[in-house]
Amino acid sequence: MDTIAKNVCGLINEEGGDLLLGISGDGEIVGINEAKAKVDELSNYLNQHVQPNAPISVSSVRYKKHDLIWISVWEGAQKPYSFQGKIYARGQEDTNKANKEDVSGFILQRKASEFHWERQSLLGLEEDDLSIRQVEDSILLFERKNPHLRFSNDTIGFLQYMGLYQNGHFTNAAAILYADNPVRYLPQAKIRLTVYAHEKSSNSFLYDRLYESNLFQNIQDVFSYIDVLFGRSSHISGLKRTDRQKYPIVAVREGIMNALVHRDYTKVSSTVHISIYSNRMVISNTGTLPEGLRIPDLKREHTSILRNPDIARMCFVHDLIEMLGSGTQRMVKDCKAYGLADPIWKEDGDHLVLEFPGLGIGEGVGDGVNEGVSDVVVPSASEGVNDILKRLVTLIHATPGMNAKQLAVAIGKGHSTVERYLKLLRENMLIEFRGAPKDGGYFLLQNK
Structure with a gap:
């Protein structure tokens, strides 16, 4: 494990990378016995001995009937990283102890990362502005990959560990990932x-x-x-x-x-x-x-x-x-x-x-839609509602058979709201529903 840890440490200090365990020196796939059981052991070892806490992911993969261990390593933002008190650098083909020039370079890179756009503090962004549910989803997924780490009920601790909360402030990256309304801060x-x-x-x-x-x-x-x-x-x-x-x-x-x-x-x-x-x-x-x-x-x-x-x-x-x-x-x-x-x-x-x-909506769809949609006007509806009705007819023409749930997703409206609009279109003899209630969909009447 020491050799693996040294190589991981070297990768974190450079640009990151991946290690695949279970492949011989001449490139033959030999596999790892009981790979899944060894993943937790290796993950715990790396996270305990590579310091400071580093972005390391360890998982097992199946390839050509063999189990391999995949270690994915991200470039660290808190360089230099060390293993058992020693700093390592990754060269073109091997990993060695870092020299003075390497260490000086790592320190400069650490200072630069603190000024990187992602890590800059976003003043005004508070915890209440975040989707805590989505943060909790991330914690759950992270813990599945790293079972030795636990952040349940500690969203701030998790975000801090991931570099998204620093010096009492959330970062720009935290807003991009988790803010309910990020464009308020970052258009x-x-x-x-x-x-x-x-x-x-x-x-x-x-x-x-x-x-x-x-x-x-x-x-x-x-x-x-x-x-x-x-x-x-x-x-x-x-x-x-x-x-x-x-x-x-x-x-x-x-x-x-x-x-x-x-x-x-x-x-x-x-x-x-x-x-x-x-x-x-x-x-x-x-x-x-x-x-x-x-x-x-x-x-x-x-x-x-x-x-x-x-x-x-x-x-x-x-x-x-x-x-x-x-x-x-x-x-x-x-x-x-x-x-x-x-x-x-x-x-x-x-x-x-x-x-x-070649990946388009198809020739003729635009002409057909333009001919039909211009006539979509429901007298009893407002101009804004008629605009939405035209969007629905456009979608149904382009993709016949869509159901209410799919249409709601497509136009960004609630399911019950779209149901009301579809009812208006049906009452005005513009669309019809075909098929069983569970798997049917909507079609333009002229498509019969």
């Missing part, structure tokens, strides 16, 4: 999602919304909407029914998470914009690739370089991202599985742009 926390009727950006769009909650809530809402927009397909074989998303969910979610985790939050004008056209999806975020990483590197195994390590660490706890630097490769593989072209990355000024060619 750049928002996400914009727009569905256009055609192949190009214009004022003719089918859906346009700003998501202004915290990161975890925004992720949930955005993922839910995209799931609803593209829908599912069902395959029945005998008595077994298999549902599958109609879009490469792994690739799209990975692309969105990369944009959110790696974006440049330092600018108030910073943004993530998800644009869905008739023939493609485009995800754009403020912030170019980190130094040392180029566009061609994204299609092969590469080091995961983090612009926002505190935000990334919490997303890792929630299993929303991984640390191996292979996420972009999975995106390419997932797109191919759906018969789509490879994703395209490019830098446009101070933005990184990701495009999924």
